Amino acid sequence: MSALLKRMQRRPTRRAAFTLIELLVVIAIIAILAATTLPMIPAVNDQARISACESRLQQIGVALRLYAEDYHDMPPNLEALYAGRYVDQHALLQCDKTGEAYYYQAAPLTAERGRIIAACVEPGRASGLRPHRHGTVAVQLHADGTATLSP
Numbered sequence: 001m002s003a004l005l006k007r008m009q010r011r012p013t014r015r016a017a018f019t020l021i022e023l024l025v026v027i028a029i030i031a032i033l034a035a036t037t038l039p040m041i042p043a044v045n046d047q048a049r050i051s052a053c054e055s056r057l058q059q060i061g062v063a064l065r066l067y068a069e070d071y072h073d074m075p076p077n078l079e080a081l082y083a084g085r086y087v088d089q090h091a092l093l094q095c096d097k098t099g100e101a102y103y104y105q106a107a108p109l110t111a112e113r114g115r116i117i118a119a120c121v122e123p124g125r126a127s128g129l130r131p132h133r134h135g136t137v138a139v140q141l142h143a144d145g146t147a148t149l150s151p
Helices: 002-010 020-037 040-071 079-083
Strands: 116-119 138-142 147-150
Touching: 020 040, 040 079, 040 116, 040 138, 040 147
Parallel strands: none
Antiparallel strands: 116 138, 138 147
8 A cells, every 4th residue: 555655745746727829729729710700890889870770760650640640731840740649759859870861852642652751861862971881872762661772
């Protein structure tokens, strides 16, 4: 028994630890993952703004329909929706990215379904001056209540 104890005492004990190479490999993997995901953050933020804009325009579309049912006409401007309590937050009437009021053009109740009545920016504005996706996309609300992206 004492021979076994002597052999065990002679063996050096090894501690479990990371080597320098293992540590560098882990750091390199983290750096590669960060380098691939960081460029996607602006695109994700822009997509979120587009979704917020689309949601706001759909809410405006519902408010416009309610206003039209009550008054048998479209409001002269979007501020009338807030004044008449058809929308409860004034911020709904502004584009989140630019802070400007949404473009609005009153349409008769008999307007064709695809006519643009509200948008982030005026539809005729140059593509480079649009607020989303690096200035190439605008969200538009049509007379039938659908919100679409336009290049």
